[in-house]
Amino acid sequence: MSAPPVPLLTDLRALPGKFWVLFAGTFINRFGTFVWPFLTIYLTRQGYPIAAAAWAISAYGVGSFSGSVLGGWLADHIGRRHTIALGTFSAAVFYMLLYAASSLPAIIACSALAGLASGTYQPAIGALIADIVPPAQQVRASAAIRLAANAGFAFGVALGGFLAERSLFWLFAGDALTTALYGGIALVWLPHGLRRVTQHTPWRAAFASLRGDRAFHALWIASFCGSLVFSQFGSTYSLYVERLGLTLALPGWHLAPSEVYGLLLGWNGALVVLAELPLTGATLRFAPHRVMALGHALAALGFALNAVAHSILLLWLAMTIYTLGEMISSPTSSAYLARLAPEQMRGRYNGALALAWNSAGIVAPPLAFPLFAASPTALWLVGGGLGLFGALVILRGGRTTAD
Numbered sequence: 001m002s003a004p005p006v007p008l009l010t011d012l013r014a015l016p017g018k019f020w021v022l023f024a025g026t027f028i029n030r031f032g033t034f035v036w037p038f039l040t041i042y043l044t045r046q047g048y049p050i051a052a053a054a055w056a057i058s059a060y061g062v063g064s065f066s067g068s069v070l071g072g073w074l075a076d077h078i079g080r081r082h083t084i085a086l087g088t089f090s091a092a093v094f095y096m097l098l099y100a101a102s103s104l105p106a107i108i109a110c111s112a113l114a115g116l117a118s119g120t121y122q123p124a125i126g127a128l129i130a131d132i133v134p135p136a137q138q139v140r141a142s143a144a145i146r147l148a149a150n151a152g153f154a155f156g157v158a159l160g161g162f163l164a165e166r167s168l169f170w171l172f173a174g175d176a177l178t179t180a181l182y183g184g185i186a187l188v189w190l191p192h193g194l195r196r197v198t199q200h201t202p203w204r205a206a207f208a209s210l211r212g213d214r215a216f217h218a219l220w221i222a223s224f225c226g227s228l229v230f231s232q233f234g235s236t237y238s239l240y241v242e243r244l245g246l247t248l249a250l251p252g253w254h255l256a257p258s259e260v261y262g263l264l265l266g267w268n269g270a271l272v273v274l275a276e277l278p279l280t281g282a283t284l285r286f287a288p289h290r291v292m293a294l295g296h297a298l299a300a301l302g303f304a305l306n307a308v309a310h311s312i313l314l315l316w317l318a319m320t321i322y323t324l325g326e327m328i329s330s331p332t333s334s335a336y337l338a339r340l341a342p343e344q345m346r347g348r349y350n351g352a353l354a355l356a357w358n359s360a361g362i363v364a365p366p367l368a369f370p371l372f373a374a375s376p377t378a379l380w381l382v383g384g385g386l387g388l389f390g391a392l393v394i395l396r397g398g399r400t401t402a403d
Contacts, residue, residue, distance in 0.1 A: 008281055011140040018132050018191055019141060022125070023148045025185040029088070030152030032178025034160040034171040035095055035114070036060070037234045037265060041164055041242070041258055042171065043107070050239070050373065052104055054365040057235055059108040060115035061361025067119025068358050072351020075124035079192030080131065080347070087121030088183030092176040099172035119358055124193075126350035130338040131193040142334035143280045146327075147273050154269025161255075161262020206348040216340050216349070218289075218397030219333065220356045222296055225390030226329070227360030228368075229303050229383045233265060235365060236372040236379060237306075243376075246312050264315055268323045276327040283328060288336045293395035295329025298322075300387025307380040 039060075043053040067087070074083040094114035101107040125145075133141040163170045210216060241261040248255040248263070255263065283291045302322025309315045341349035371379045 008140070008277060011137055012144065012277075015137060015141055015144070016132050018189070019129070019144075021185065021189040022128065023144060025182045025190075026125070026145055027148040027152040028178050028185070029182040030149040031156040032175045033153055033156055034163065034175045035098070037157055037238070037262075038160055038164050038171055038258075039111075040235050040238050041261075042168055044239075045168075048104065048107075050369050052107075053235070054369040055104070056107050056111045057365040058362055059112040061231075061358055061363075061365070063112035063115025063117075064119035064361055065115075065355060065358035067116040068123055068351045068354030070116075070351075071120035072123040072127075072348040072354070074120065075127045075193070075347030075350070076345070080124040080128040081186050081190045081192050083124035083347075084121040084128075084186040084190065085183040087117050087119075087124070088179045088186065090117035090120070092180035092183070093117075095172050095176040095179065099169065115358075115361070119354065122354050123347050123350035126334065126337070126353075127346040128190065128193045129334070130341065130346050130350075132191065135339065138335040138338050139280055139284055139331050140277070143277050143331035145334075146330055147277055150269035150272035150276075152269075154266040154273060157269065158259075158262045158266040161259040161266075164258045164262070165256055206345045206352075209342060209345060210349070210352055213340060214397060215289075216337075216352075218394050219292075219336065219340070220353060221397075222292065222390035222394035223333065223353060223356035224360055225386045225393070226296055226299060227357040228364050229299065229387050230326075231360055231364040232303075232368060232379070232383060233268075236368050236376070237261070239372065240306070240376055241315070244310060246315075248312060260312065264319050267316065268319055268326075271320065271323045272327055275324075276331065279327050280331050283332060288332050289394055289397075291332045292329045292336070293391045295325045295327070295332070296387055296391035296394060298325030298328065300325070300384045300391065303387060304380050304384025307377045307384075 039057060040053045043056060044050065048056075071083055071087060074086070078086075091114055094110055094117055098107065098110035098114055101110045129141055129145065130138065159174075160171060163174070238258070238261050241264065242257045244257070246257055246260050248260055299322050302318050302320070302325060305318035305321060306315065309318045337349060337353055338346070368379060371382065
């Protein structure tokens with residue numbers, strides 16, 4: 001155990017002004033995240049079978065996988081700002097092309113290109129936070145960025161559920177507009193970051209560093225397992241809620257299953273907004289690998305609980321436990337990566353970790369959709385087991401000399 005952490009408000013006030021620009025841009029970008037969580041619903045309503053939806057979502061993962069490699073390199077060579085702008089503007093174009101696509105091959109191609117563009121700017125965001133925020137404040141900064149992302153997502157996904165019942169066009173147009181707006185904010189107000197320091201470090205040097213970093217390997221494996229679980233909330237989970245046929249009657253309002261799904265995902269974001277920043281104060285005093293392991297274990301438990309969740313109340317409870325684990329592990333993971341990464345390789349370390357998420361996006365749909373079709377219960381239990389395995393890996397392999 002270490003010394004008590006600095007009070008929350010003191011830490012937040014000390015964060016640099018450019019960080020708050022990134023905070024605002026992240027909120028706007030995530031508020032418009034409509035395409036990913038509702039793509040499965042969109043495609044099945046267009047008459048495509050579940051297998052086609054799996055291919056489209058996997059294509060998005062393949063694109064994101066490539067984008068994370070490209071984005072890590074670009075962040076270290078052309079700067080964080082230009083990488084964010086390039087990725088966001090390109091993603092906005094591809095979201096609209098995806099809406100216009102009228103055949104399955106075109107949908108798969110546009111989905112892959114949208115994933116490529118979206119994956120490109122994510123490593124630059126993580127690297128920029130490490131550039132502009134002092135090490136002692138990076139857990140708080142990571143939690144604050146997640147607050148912005150989840151506040152935007154909480155409001156946005158609830159709106160997305162409303163739009164899915166009324167205007168599928170605005171699912172895509174809204175995502176494109178908010179993503180492009182983030183790119184404009186980046187160009188006008190964000191700094192380049194450590195471009196001059198990092199651009200002369202070749203990939204082979206970064207690869208050698210990554211290959212020998214056992215703590216990073218543990219973080220990568222745990223993140224991959226957690227990503228396999230998380231990816232279900234944008235694919236099979238929506239089908240599960242619709243299959244259950246759950247509706248919610250409120251005074252003067254009747255919510256359809258897709259809107260119930262949106263509210264459940266929105267609760268995930270709202271809970272992060274309400275509780276994650278204060279929660280980081282409790283976790284800062286413990287070794288990072290133990291905090292991350294606890295978070296992964298709780299997320300696994302919450303996901304597995306869906307196996308017996310056949311009512312809105314139990315689905316809400318499962319989401320609450322899952323979100324608690326996410327709130328414990330994710331800010332610590334981001335700050336932990338910043339500590340592991342050499343300064344001149346921050347973009348590529350962030351890109352390499354993004355490969356864990358994007359690899360899961362590739363392999364999860366063709367594995368999860370058939371398992372879901374055979375037995376949703378099996379899917380939730382297998383996912384819970386994967387999450388627990390990730391917790392054990394980070395607990396055993398995530399210790400560093402600084403712990």
